[in-house]
Amino acid sequence: MLMDAAGYRESLRAYHPRVFVNGQRVESVADEPLLAPGINAVGITYGLAHQEAHLPVMTARQTSSGKTVNRMLHINERSSDLLAKLEAVRLVCKISGCAQRYLSHDALNALWQATAVTDARHGTDYAQRFRAYLHEVQDKDLTLGVAMTDAKGDRSKRPGAQANPDSYVHIKERRKDGIVIRGTKAIVTGAPYMHEFLVMPCRTHVLGDEDFAVCCAVPCDAAGVTIVARPAGRPGDPAAKFSAQYGQSTGVVMFDDVFVPWDRVFLAGETEEGGFLTTSYATHHRHSCIGARAGFGDLLIGAGALMIEANGLDTERHGHVREQMVELIKITEGFFACGVAASVYCQKDPAGSVMPDSVFSNIGKLLLATQIYDMHRIAHYVSGGLIVALPGPDEDHNPETAASLSAVLAGRPDIPHAQRAEVARFIEDLTVSKEAGWYSVISLHGGGSPEAMKREIWRNYPVAEKVELVESLLGRGVLADGGRVSKQPGRCCVTGCEVPESPNGVPREAAE
Numbered sequence: 001m002l003m004d005a006a007g008y009r010e011s012l013r014a015y016h017p018r019v020f021v022n023g024q025r026v027e028s029v030a031d032e033p034l035l036a037p038g039i040n041a042v043g044i045t046y047g048l049a050h051q052e053a054h055l056p057v058m059t060a061r062q063t064s065s066g067k068t069v070n071r072m073l074h075i076n077e078r079s080s081d082l083l084a085k086l087e088a089v090r091l092v093c094k095i096s097g098c099a100q101r102y103l104s105h106d107a108l109n110a111l112w113q114a115t116a117v118t119d120a121r122h123g124t125d126y127a128q129r130f131r132a133y134l135h136e137v138q139d140k141d142l143t144l145g146v147a148m149t150d151a152k153g154d155r156s157k158r159p160g161a162q163a164n165p166d167s168y169v170h171i172k173e174r175r176k177d178g179i180v181i182r183g184t185k186a187i188v189t190g191a192p193y194m195h196e197f198l199v200m201p202c203r204t205h206v207l208g209d210e211d212f213a214v215c216c217a218v219p220c221d222a223a224g225v226t227i228v229a230r231p232a233g234r235p236g237d238p239a240a241k242f243s244a245q246y247g248q249s250t251g252v253v254m255f256d257d258v259f260v261p262w263d264r265v266f267l268a269g270e271t272e273e274g275g276f277l278t279t280s281y282a283t284h285h286r287h288s289c290i291g292a293r294a295g296f297g298d299l300l301i302g303a304g305a306l307m308i309e310a311n312g313l314d315t316e317r318h319g320h321v322r323e324q325m326v327e328l329i330k331i332t333e334g335f336f337a338c339g340v341a342a343s344v345y346c347q348k349d350p351a352g353s354v355m356p357d358s359v360f361s362n363i364g365k366l367l368l369a370t371q372i373y374d375m376h377r378i379a380h381y382v383s384g385g386l387i388v389a390l391p392g393p394d395e396d397h398n399p400e401t402a403a404s405l406s407a408v409l410a411g412r413p414d415i416p417h418a419q420r421a422e423v424a425r426f427i428e429d430l431t432v433s434k435e436a437g438w439y440s441v442i443s444l445h446g447g448g449s450p451e452a453m454k455r456e457i458w459r460n461y462p463v464a465e466k467v468e469l470v471e472s473l474l475g476r477g478v479l480a481d482g483g484r485v486s487k488q489p490g491r492c493c494v495t496g497c498e499v500p501e502s503p504n505g506v507p508r509e510a511a512e
Helices: 005-014 033-050 052-058 079-096 102-122 126-140 271-310 319-344 358-383 393-397 402-408 417-431 434-445 450-460 463-473
Strands: 018-021 024-026 059-062 067-070 144-147 170-175 178-189 196-199 214-219 225-229 250-261 265-268
Touching (some): 102 144, 271 450, 358 450
Antiparallel strands (some): 018 024
């Protein structure tokens, strides 16, 4: 069953989570004004799946069940799935700012891989449990919150050495019918309006960390779960031309002796596989983040062009604003191109799914993480100072000042002041408000800090092959196959053409 946006909002009424926002208990998540922009944003992922024009990217056929499912819950089977997911995330984000539901997709795909690996090494039945859970989630069209980032406590110490063990979620008790978990996840996207949480490890683990290497599914209103969240966006603020309608809440989720039956446990003590799950999720998520911030870039490009026009400038005659707009386009499409490359040069996983190329995924995420501030700067440059100097919207209706302000703060004669002011406030909302700061920080640290991406790039990039290449040219070695460093060529599963190797030199066996 594919829900629509109204159905998603109504489905939240079947749950009764313990939620606090701004120090107050929320009795009904679906009816709480402070959370409405977040629910609206997630609702976009449901609504677009019912629009014929967007069905190719917003829905997919799940081979393991034979059913049509929402793209945000689909297990990628070929390169074209990754490309469609990338486009779907960009599409949703150019409307809502952040497609929070893509975290569900990223976690499900990582778990599909990790449970298969764990079963192969340890003879467990996690993959069977997970497949049954996956089909349940797809059939009900749920939205899952990824409870991954632990509170962590003293960052210099491993989980088992913390003075307060509850700074990491861990297994407190193992029973015949399931496990009992305790601890705190510090950053959970969309926490108040998720249907369930996927509890996942947030780091690699070593022997002795077995109780912390845990992954399981927990309903948002399970006994012992408490959610302490911030409002989504800027609800009720007339100056918030974007975030009053669409926003994102994040929450701290505390698990106080929460019981989880075995059929919802997908990892319980396998430390090495817990690390694999973490890195797999990170690659999927960073690939999705590329699409998300490209959608945000679309918003800035459109708003910047409107503001240039309202200011009476012409990109054909005023080269300085054209140059800045091209720079904004270059940044946005530059990191998005990394996402496309990561999709095309994907790798077939032994579990039957595909994995986006790690190097391209991490480069794309690193670019957007550091260039988000340049995107804001360019939007400020082409827009002018009015985006922070404009009087508040209450003055638009002040009989003593409105007419005078309208006369002197207009730009082009054929564009009313009200229209110019609306675009200015839109850009203010996206780039200099508290929500703008949130977008910056989440772009920088979401999916891991820039250091994490640099480590993954260095770990996966074939530097040794570049060394071998230069040594060969210097006469110190001979490359195999007449100077090529490659395996048998793969075939691109989008066009069918041969793909001997990825541009970074790493052979990629594209999934067909």
